[in-house]
Amino acid sequence: MKTGHEEAQDATKGALLDAALLHVPFDGWTEATFRAACQDVAVDVVLAQAICPRGAVDLALAYHARGDALMVQRLLSEDLTGLRFRDKIASAIRFRLEAVDDKEAVRRGTTMLTLPQYAGDGARAIWGTVDAIWTALGDGSDDINWYTKRASLSAVYTATVLYWLGDDSPEHQSSWDFLDRRIDNVMQFEKLKARVQANPLLKPFLAGPNWLADQVKPPKAAVDLPGSLTPRR
Template structure:
């Protein structure tokens, strides 16, 4: 259960973010937007810096995190029974993009988070989204597949977002078609990988790499940083 202080902090964050979104289409995720949000909400700038230390970039990341949370909420209520797993993945990405209420805010955020000084933040945000998807769908990978699944989906998600930003088709049908094709590409690669692994002629050559891959484990706790650990989880 959250403390009263934590709830107050969350309310301050939400108020600043909501106010900032009114200015992002004009000023982007900038210091001008951050200062305007403080003025609109009446939140003292010192307090605002306490919850968003880096100002605009932290506001943009908070907006991204809000979208992830909305996606998870929808995944909990939607009935995905009977869908193939690849279709569940496609649905999750679609839900994530449909959670966006302002495409311009995403466009401005994408532009900012590709700048060299924020590229690491952008990569972590995308990784966080795809990790949230896999976790919500029940992924229990305990080896290198934990990483390869997220790396593959990161590429699919990033490409789909960029396509979606320029898509003006009815209800973004072109984007969903693009998404399905990208997932099909990944599935074809996974099928090829399984064929290679199952080839008896190649097993002697794959023994070493497979042993090494088996030693790679996912992060053991939330505080662990990527890319993870070579130590087995106990």
């Protein structure tokens, strides 16, 4: 549970983000945008920098996180019963992109987060998105598959976003067709991997790698308080 101070900081960051989005199409996620947002919502720059130490970079990441939250909210509210799992994945990515209310803000953010100094932030943001998708869809992987699922979906998500940014087809139908093809590619690879694993001639050669893969476990979240008996996932 957040403290009153943390809730106040979140509210201020949200207000700054809303104000910044009005300037991003013209100035990008820049210092000029950050200072303009501070002025628009009458927040002292020093206080704003305490909440967002890297200024507009932190606001861009907050915008990405807001989209993730909207996607998860929609995923949990939609009835996906009866859909194939690959279609649930496709729906999740579509929900994520449909949560965007300003494509130019995403385009500007993508440009910024590909710069060398922010590439790590961009990779973590994408990983956070795909982890949110797998978690919302009930992924229970407890081995190396936890990583491979997210790595594969990261590639699909990234490619789809880049295609979507340049897509001007009605209702972005070309993007959804592109997404389906990328997921089909992943499914074909998974089927090939399953056939290799099932091949009796290859089992002796795969025993060692399979054993090593079984030792890989997903990360565990830290407990909230010292002495807590139940770790958070």
